[in-house]
Amino acid sequence: MSTEGKMPSIKKFLLNVRALLPYFVVNYLRKAIQVQSKIVFVLSFPRSGTHAIGSLLSNDQVGFHYYGEFFIFNAWNKNIEKINRHYPFFSFRYSQNLKQQRKKWSYNKFETTSLDSRKTLSAIKKIPGIHVIKIFPQHLPDKELESLISEFKPHIIFLRRNHLDRFVSHKKANASGKWHTASTSDLVINLDANELKRFTNDFTDFYTRYVKFAKAQGCQILDVDFDDLHNPEKVREIQSFAAFPGFSDWDKLTLAPTTVKQDRSSKVQDDFLVSMGKSHADFTFPRVGS
Missing domain, CATH: 3.40.50 (Rossmann fold)
Structure with a gap:
């Protein structure tokens, strides 16, 4: 893989690491806040x-917020980064699957990856909108x-x-x-x-x-x-x-x-x-x- 291909993945990974602190604060240190979702x-x-x-x-x-064909890694939405605050390393793993999907089309479902559709919707429900x-x-x-x-x-x-x-x-x-x-x-x-x-x-x-x-x-x-x-x-x-x-x-x-x-x-x-x-x-x- 070229250096150009690695850089976006590294940046995405670091964004996910940075989201770990908000994840622990929101999910373990702060009282749950009801949002309109x-x-x-x-x-x-x-x-x-x-x-x-x-x-x-x-x-x-x-x-x-329209996610498109979200469950088969066929689209990217900027709100995906927000999911990291409720589901650690979500956007990094999603982006890797999205990249793979674009290389060769297939019905690449969530259950074939480390991501979980139920956890995903549970996280989305905590995001306003x-x-x-x-x-x-x-x-x-x-x-x-x-x-x-x-x-x-x-x-x-x-x-x-x-x-x-x-x-x-x-x-x-x-x-x-x-x-x-x-x-x-x-x-x-x-x-x-x-x-x-x-x-x-x-x-x-x-x-x-x-x-x-x-x-x-x-x-x-x-x-x-x-x-x-x-x-x-x-x-x-x-x-x-x-x-x-x-x-x-x-x-x-x-x-x-x-x-x-x-x-x-x-x-x-x-x-x-x-x-x-x-x-x-x-x-x-x-x-x-x-």
Whole structure:
């Protein structure tokens, strides 16, 4: 490894050492202080608009902290350093896993490392603010995710998108290797009806199971369709769901996603629908109970 690669790791390690004193003070010498903290899970699926919803629920200045795909080391948030005060050497270990994840993509879950998802959420609950974390199927094992939902009772946003649109977007992203910002409108891909059926069934089963489980645990739930992200009234409803009671800095939160739409063409979908004799509505991802 080059000296340039070692320096950030050394600096990160020293930051974690420096955080040990505040950790002992906060956790052993000082009386526990109640803070206003809230965990919000966005339970969804790849290419469903989670990047867009994240842009609607992100403004550190007013306490909205969006962590992205936090449980598979796919994003960095400046609040990660604050976790060290309640979970020693967290950011150092997280950064090492993030570096490894970027070298070679994999579903690198917390349980394969020395980090613990329960301890992580316990630490985050001690940090003021609204903490928004998105979770896809396979990010965490079912037993672990169920345990976190049962214990922490997070507010949960379920985000759905038309199965065919999501499938096409997913296939194009995989084919191009570009998951954000790059245009995929002119990319030609082939669709397999059986693969689409498995894709649809797998994600529908995950969604249905967790809606029912979360309700049984007494969690507050908001069910959102992809198209809602472009409706200012719906966007404000999403933000109100995540916000603390009495929140008033609405002008600090955007009413439109700040993300760039990668695919502006529906030709792949249109050609597939003609070949199958189906309509776009046949692949709607309905809300549970509708």
